[in-house]
Amino acid sequence: MRPSRGETIAVLLSDRIIRGEIAPGERLPSEAELAIEFRASRPVIREALQRLQTLGYVRTRTGAGSYALTPPSLSEGDDWLSARGPAERAELHTFRTAIEQEAAALAARTRTESQLAEIDDAIDQFLPAVLPADTVEADFAFHQAVAAASGNRFIVEAVDRIGARAIVVPASRIASAERRGDGISIVAAEHAAVADAIRGRDPVAAAAAMRAHLFASVTRLGTGRP
Missing domain, CATH: 1.10.10.10 (Winged helix-like DNA-binding domain superfamily/Winged helix DNA-binding domain)
Known part of the structure; x- marks a missing residue:
């Protein structure tokens, strides 16, 4: 047919x-x-x-x-980080969580003041973002900054290759201005918790904060909450 x-x-x-x-x-x-x-x-x-x-x-x-939304399937040939279907997306999120919580822990141990400033700047850019696409760009910039602060080039490469497609776009980012603002504030607070732990050179807290943020982001996508 x-x-x-x-x-x-x-x-x-x-x-x-x-x-x-x-x-x-x-x-x-x-x-x-x-x-x-x-x-x-x-x-x-x-x-x-x-x-x-x-x-x-x-x-x-x-x-x-x-x-x-974040594409449910990807067709980029030899891109080993492509995810096709719900099961592979779940696996990719698990991989991303493992990589990014370690990135946060390493950043807490080795970050420089300039790298910390990059993380803070990404948070500052995220808060005033209005268009959903702008929030995705600023959100991903935060994760890139944390990866860069880890000092591990393989982690940086992995985060870059996963790309902004891994940033989930919950309903709150495509909602009324009031609800969108609530959603942005919640995510910004989660980012700030990661940044504060990195600032305080606490690798255990940094890893936990990143893991909590990534878990919350997927929960928001599934429930439609901010």
Whole structure:
């Protein structure tokens, strides 16, 4: 059976999300813009967006549009950190947690003042972020800064290769301004807890704070809470 027009458009848009042309948290073009681009009717575009939402590529909020989520599957050839499907995404998150909690512990032992300043700067950039895509960029910058402060080039490489696609985009980042602000404050507080432990040169607390933050981020994605 040939795919419907809506299914075909959904595949084309999902490819853009997977390739990073539409970043996690970025707003997709409007229905009207997509209708013009694909020379399709609005109902067909709605079918495509609904399919993308069902597959986990986007989250749609009435009156605000559709926003890309962290891609549920990746097709980057030899990228050994690609995750295809829920089971592999869970494995990738476990790997990421192991790597990043060790990065935080190492950073607490070896960080320099300039590296600590980079971590603090990433937190400062995250707080005023408004657009979902901006929050993803600032969020990832924080994790990169912690990895850099670890002083381990393999950890830095692993975090870079996992990339911003690992930053989950919960409903709170694609919600009303008030609820989005609550969600940003919660994540910023979690980042600050990691930074404070690194500042205090407490590797056990730094690892625990990073592990708690990553666990909370996945919990937020599953529950839709801030």
